[in-house]
Amino acid sequence: MIVRHLYVHVPFCHRICPYCAFYKHQPGKTSMKVLVDALLADLAAKSQRFEIQPETIYFGGGTPTLLNHSALSHLLEGLCEQLDLSHLAEWSTEANPMTFDQKKAELLHSHGINRVSLGVQSWQPNLLKTLGRDHSPEQATMSYHILREAGFPIVNLDLMFSLPGQSLKAWEEDLHRTLKLHPQHISAYNLTYEEDTPFFNQLGRGNFQEDVDDNADHFYLADRLLTEAGFTHYEISNYAQPGCESHHNQAYWEGKNYLGLGPSAVSTVGTQRWQNVPDTVRYAAEGAVTVNEETLSEADLHNERVALMLRTSRGIQLASLADTARKRAQEFESEGVLEFVDDHCRLTAEHRAMVDPVAAELFI
Numbered sequence: 001m002i003v004r005h006l007y008v009h010v011p012f013c014h015r016i017c018p019y020c021a022f023y024k025h026q027p028g029k030t031s032m033k034v035l036v037d038a039l040l041a042d043l044a045a046k047s048q049r050f051e052i053q054p055e056t057i058y059f060g061g062g063t064p065t066l067l068n069h070s071a072l073s074h075l076l077e078g079l080c081e082q083l084d085l086s087h088l089a090e091w092s093t094e095a096n097p098m099t100f101d102q103k104k105a106e107l108l109h110s111h112g113i114n115r116v117s118l119g120v121q122s123w124q125p126n127l128l129k130t131l132g133r134d135h136s137p138e139q140a141t142m143s144y145h146i147l148r149e150a151g152f153p154i155v156n157l158d159l160m161f162s163l164p165g166q167s168l169k170a171w172e173e174d175l176h177r178t179l180k181l182h183p184q185h186i187s188a189y190n191l192t193y194e195e196d197t198p199f200f201n202q203l204g205r206g207n208f209q210e211d212v213d214d215n216a217d218h219f220y221l222a223d224r225l226l227t228e229a230g231f232t233h234y235e236i237s238n239y240a241q242p243g244c245e246s247h248h249n250q251a252y253w254e255g256k257n258y259l260g261l262g263p264s265a266v267s268t269v270g271t272q273r274w275q276n277v278p279d280t281v282r283y284a285a286e287g288a289v290t291v292n293e294e295t296l297s298e299a300d301l302h303n304e305r306v307a308l309m310l311r312t313s314r315g316i317q318l319a320s321l322a323d324t325a326r327k328r329a330q331e332f333e334s335e336g337v338l339e340f341v342d343d344h345c346r347l348t349a350e351h352r353a354m355v356d357p358v359a360a361e362l363f364i
């Protein structure tokens with residue numbers, strides 16, 4: 001079986017953000033070299049089972065750019081050695097401000113990384129403090145310029161909205177400041193309160209509030225300002241200049257097979273989904289021990305694809321829907337919730353914030 005999408009999880013973070021539910025930790029006792037050796041061993045083991053010819057590779061985390069120069073170099077060299085990269089179209093990495101300098105940026109660029117996603121989150125010092133981020137707006141700007149100077153063709157800036165204490169005006173300022181930098185891609189995520197995070201506990205204690213109307217106001221403000229600036233709103237949280245959409249994320253949304261390397265990384269091939277053990281020490285010592293292995297039913301896979309594709313501007317192919325769901329889609333169309341374009345149905349611009357309840361009604 002050929003697998004064309006590869007995810008690499010680097011779990012290290014300099015500081016832990018209180019809203020974050022990803023598997024991550026400070027480097028601690030595991031050396032960076034040991035982690036990279038384990039990642040390359042994981043790839044070698046998976047290459048025995050699957051033919052891996054990546055069209056996309058994505059370094060996520062955690063903070064991949066927290067790896068020091070020699071560990072990063074070892075990882076890049078190892079991947080280039082082990083993989084057939086002749087089909088590779090996109091190689092992305094996540095990055096946090098102040099975790100890389102010009103030399104590290106050049107190292108990434110020279111090995112073929114062509115897309116960097118920089119975690120800015122906000123340009124407001126008070127909100128960065130609330131989010132527990134360890135960089136200032138000025139440091140984020142400096143890091144952005146380093147990426148530009150290194151020559152990456154696509155730089156994404158990650159932003160968050162509906163933050164505790166964030167006014168609509170502050171969000172508008174963040175959007176304008178982002179646009180002034182002329183990135184090729186902007187991700188704008190509504191803060192979600194994930195279980196087992198300090199933010200979730202604060203919400204439970206009543207220190208933070210969630211307001212659906214406020215979320216929608218922030219969402220539609222971003223939609224208006226960014227599309228007016230020439231960005232395509234191609235997925236609920238993602239905006240791109242023409243031709244700069246993320247291929248890796250599109251592969252997830254379309255239900256393509258992918259393999260994950262690293263502690264906690266998930267893989268899905270056909271109807272099989274499994275996770276690497278979410279424990280860096282164990283992963284480094286024992287290899288990619290599998291946890292949470294499951295066989296997905298056709299209905300699970302179908303519903304997942306419906307939920308994800310409805311988030312995109314392309315929408316869902318009508319022919320792929322079950323009869324009852326197709327009828328429901330027609331009702332949604334007459335109510336102005338969905339529109340039919342070619343042989344697909346998608347949310348109308350005014351109803352994009354309603355994606356989850358609409359998708360649930362189109363499931364098998």
Ligand code: SF4
Nearest residue numbers: 013016017020061062
């Ligand atoms: S830097 Fe990113 S991965 Fe690390 S704790 Fe913060 S949000 Fe999570």
